[in-house]
Amino acid sequence: MDPISNPYAPGAGTPPPELSGRDELLEKVRIALERVRRGRPTKSVLMVGLRGVGKTVLLDRMREDAESTGIQTMRIEAPEDRSLPAILAPQLRQALIRLSRNEQARELARRALRGLAGFVGALKVKYNDIEVGLDLEPEPGLADNGDLEHDLQALLEAVGAAAKKAETALVLFIDELQYVDEDELAALIVALHRAAQRQLPVTLVGAGLPQLRGRMGRAKSYAERLFDFPQVGPLPPPAAELAISKPARDEGVAFEKDALDWIVRETQGYPYFLQEWGKHVWETAERSPVTMQDVELASESAIAALDESFFRVRFDRLTPTEKRYLRAMAELGPGPHRSGDIADELDRKVTSLGPTRNNLISKGMIWSPSHGDTAFTVPLFDEFMVRIMPGDDWRA
């Protein structure tokens, strides 16, 4: 069909033509943020899910929705190798400058900007990746102890006071939160907790891989009570069908029922895969309605495309030892698998594989759903590993 009107959008954080199956979660967050604005007790929301399920896209949509109701937002993505203060400071500065345009809130926003100056000055030694322009002189004693846990708390209190005065809320949208160090997560948890206790309109909507939940609990044991951890997973069949059929229908193209069924089965309802299949089916089919034969043909090129992009970028970041570990896991199937079984595949002792496993966890490739279990964070990665490392050579 006409490639110019191909509606599907495989990509990282690329908004889908139809954000299917997520209305409940969007509504839940909408309510939570409105409650925060009104100073009502509310849990912060942390979405957890595997790679490619649509966490980033949800975060962006939630942020747009919030902004459209006048809520102030900050959008941050935690990279693997930067400190939380460094990624937070520039965004906080911008939010405070916006808040200071509000007449009622000007004084408090300026005070928070002074707090930010103190915060940055005191923490620059420890977190030397902080780089931010400062607008005002620090206020001695405000957020300038040099202790992240204390200073972040004081800073978010000052920010919250300004937001409250402006009758808005300030919402931190943070993606890839699993990459933040545990002591920095702890500081964030304490600061949000404090703001909530004081009924200040500051909150977090975060997203991360499934290991985030455990990291939050280890950072502060009470985190479990402070946060909601909605799981973002594959779409149930009706929502997966809609994700494919609706954008096509908008372009005047129909799908035969068994063609849709086939796509849903092949993709297992994973959003990234749905977009990839949609795109390739569109390219393959010559006319409407799309048939099962079209899908069958397109599946091959869809898988090849995934192998060269979605899977490949992750595979290329691995050391040879890490590749062998994942290949051994794949040999056992989709998982989760017991660490002992993986070690057996490799003819090694569990303890000697500990460092490899830990590295794979910090790279975000695997996680531990329960003690001693290991699972992939990328859906269908087991099948990819078998394709890319076929045969038995990896055992040698």
Ligand SMILES: Nc1ncnc2c1ncn2[C@@H]1O[C@H](COP(=O)(O)OP(=O)(O)OP(=O)(O)O)[C@@H](O)[C@H]1O
């Ligand atoms: N509800 C949905 N319906 C249809 N397609 C979706 C949906 N959510 C996301 N997608 C599509 O899935 C792909 C992946 O989305 P996104 O990048 O948000 O996932 P992610 O969970 O953030 O992945 P990662 O963990 O790799 O960052 C995008 O191409 C997006 O358009």
Ligand SMILES: [Mg+2]
């Ligand atoms: Mg993402």
